[in-house]
Each structure stands twice: as structure tokens, then as C-alpha cells.
Amino acid sequence: DAGVIQSPRHEVTEMGQEVTLRCKPISGHDYLFWYRQTMMRGLELLIYFNNNVPIDDSGMPEDRFSAKMPNASFSTLKIQPSEPRDSAVYFCASTLLGGSGNTIYFGEGSWLTVV
Amino acid sequence: AQSVTQPDIHITVSEGASLELRCNYSYGATPYLFWYVQSPGQGLQLLLKYFSGDTLVQGIKGFEAEFKRSQSSFNLRKPSVHWSDAAEYFCAVGARNTGNQFYFGTGTSLTVIP
Numbered sequence: 001d002a003g004v005i006q007s008p009r010h011e012v013t014e015m016g017q018e019v020t021l022r023c024k025p026i027s028g029h030d031y032l033f034w035y036r037q038t039m040m041r042g043l044e045l046l047i048y049f050n051n052n053v054p055i056d057d058s059g060m061p062e063d064r065f066s067a068k069m070p071n072a073s074f075s076t077l078k079i080q081p082s083e084p085r086d087s088a089v090y091f092c093a094s095t096l097l098g099g100s101g102n103t104i105y106f107g108e109g110s111w112l113t114v115v
Numbered sequence: 116a117q118s119v120t121q122p123d124i125h126i127t128v129s130e131g132a133s134l135e136l137r138c139n140y141s142y143g144a145t146p147y148l149f150w151y152v153q154s155p156g157q158g159l160q161l162l163l164k165y166f167s168g169d170t171l172v173q174g175i176k177g178f179e180a181e182f183k184r185s186q187s188s189f190n191l192r193k194p195s196v197h198w199s200d201a202a203e204y205f206c207a208v209g210a211r212n213t214g215n216q217f218y219f220g221t222g223t224s225l226t227v228i229p
Contacts, residue, residue, distance in 0.1 A: 033217075043205070043219045091158060103149065104209070104217055108158040 002026075004107035006092050012113045018080040021110045023092030024073055033104065034067055034077050035091040043091075049075065050097075082114045117142050119208050121220035128196050129228050136191040136223050138206030147209040148189040150180055153222075154202045162204075165189065176200070201227045 005024040013019055025032045034046040047057040049069045057067070064083070069075040079086055089109045120139045128134055140146065147166055151159040163174025170182040180191045189206060206220040 042221045045217075093159075103147075103161060103164055104207075105161070106151075106159040111156075 004092055004094055004105055006090075006107035006110050008110055009108065010111045010113075012115065013082055015083055015114055016081045017114075018078065019082045019086075019112060019114075021077040021090050021092075021112070023075045023077070023107060025075070025092070025094030026096075026105055027073065029094035029096045029105075030072075031095045031097060032069060032075050033091075033093040033095075034075070035093060035106075037089045037091060037109070038087075046077070046090075079112075082112075084114045087113050117208065117218050119206050119218050119220040121204075121206055121223050123223045124221070125224045125226070127226040127228060130198050131195050134191075134193045134196045134200070134225070136204050136206075136225070138189045138191065138220060139187050140189065140206075140208045140218075141187065142208055145184070148180075148182060149207040149209065150174065150178070150189075150191050151205045151207060152176075152202050153205065159205060162191070196225075196227055198227045198229065201225055 004026055007022045030051050031048060033048040036044045036046055044059055046059045047067045048055055052069045052072055065079055067077045077090060089111050091106050091109045093104045093106045095104045118141045122137050149164045150162040152162050153159045162178050163172050163180055165172050165182045173179050178191060178193050180189055182189050203222045203224050205222045207217060209217045
């Protein structure tokens with residue numbers, strides 16, 4: 001299995017620009033998660049989907065953040081406009097309910113720097 | 116409320132020494148328990164997990180963890196640490212019946228000195 005695939009791995013952008021992060025979950029998984037990791041706040045759950053439907057977006061920091069999952073094999077996290085405080089590592093993860101004890105599998109992350 | 120506590124923010128050990136990373140959880144029922152490792156610049160890799168049965172579980176890279184229900188703990192151990200074990204370690208607890216309730220500790224950073 002290819003695992004969770006994220007792109008881009010690294011992005012540097014200027015404040016005010018739109019950023020789109022992409023994720024391909026493990027085939028057959030029915031939950032997809034977006035996490036943000038910073039030194040100050042650790043791992044934060046931003047939003048998660050079940051069968052492509054957003055279930056809980058209470059972790060999304062503000063309206064500048066949006067996430068979509070148009071099909072079972074693709075999700076995006078968009079930041080518009082980006083700000084320097086959005087600099088972080090963004091992880092996508094997926095799991096299958098009832099499979100392997102709900103083990104969450106992580107992608108390698110998208111390292112975002114907003115200057 | 117559900118939570119995971121890793122009381123040690125940073126630990127330094129000598130190569131070849133034994134290691135124990137602490138993890139305590141608060142959960143309303145018997146949870147699934149996990150340890151993940153994150154090497155610099157990498158994502159989180161699953162080390163081991165506990166679902167049920169034997170409370171001592173073996174993982175990859177020579178790690179093991181013991182679930183102690185009475186202490187609400189799931190400490191990670193390794194008898195002899197290698198320099199390549201230097202990384203960030205995260206304990207996590209997950210629900211048994213949904214995929215969404217998954218809580219991470221704040222992590223323990225491990226430094227290994229020669």
C-alpha cells in the first residue's frame with residue numbers, strides 16, 4: 001500500500017497568497033483527518049471527514065481555512081489569505097473504522113512557511 | 116474529559132542505556148492505545164498499539180509498551196537505546212467505536228548522547 005500521500009512536501013509563500021495542500025488517503029479508508037503541528041501548540045486536529053462528509057471542523061482556526069473532500073481518494077486544505085502565523089506542518093491522516101483498531105496512518109506532512 | 120499526558124517534555128539518555136517514556140490517559144472506557152514516533156522532518160510512524168489481550172505489546176525497532184489499567188498508563192520502553200532512536204514520541208488514545216475520537220499527547224523529545 002502506498003500510504004497517505006501529501007503534496008507539496010514543502011511550500012514557501014508570501015503573506016496574502018492562497019495555499020492549497022493536497023492529500024490522498026489510503027485506499028479503502030473511510031475517515032480522513034487534517035492536523036496542524038507547531039512547536040507552541042503541538043498536534044491540533046483541524047477537521048475530519050467520514051465517507052467524504054465533513055464531520056467536525058471545530059478545530060479550523062478561522063474562516064481563512066477551508067477543507068474539501070470531493071471523493072474518497074482526494075482532499076484539500078486551503079488557506080486564503082495566508083498569514084505568517086499559519087506557518088506549520090500540516091498532516092493528513094486516514095483510518096478505517098473497525099480496521100486495525102482504528103489505527104491512524106499519517107502522511108509525511110506539508111511543511112508550510114508563510115513569509 | 117478525555118486526555119493524554121506525557122509528563123516528560125524532553126529526555127536525554129546515553130546510547131545503550133534503557134529508556135522509559137511515560138504516558139497517562141484519561142478516558143471513559145477501555146481505549147485503544149498507540150505510540151507514534153516522529154523523526155526530524157518526517158511524519159508520524161506507528162511504533163505499536165494495544166487493543167486487548169496481553170497488556171505487554173511489542174512494536175517495531177525493539178520497543179515495547181505495557182498497559183496498566185489501574186494506573187491508566189501506557190509507558191513505552193526499550194532496553195538499549197540506539198542513536199537512531201533520537202526523535203519525538205507521541206502517545207495517543209483512540210475510541211473503540213468511532214474513528215474520530217483520537218487524542219494525542221504533547222510529545223516527548225528524546226536525545227541520545229554517545
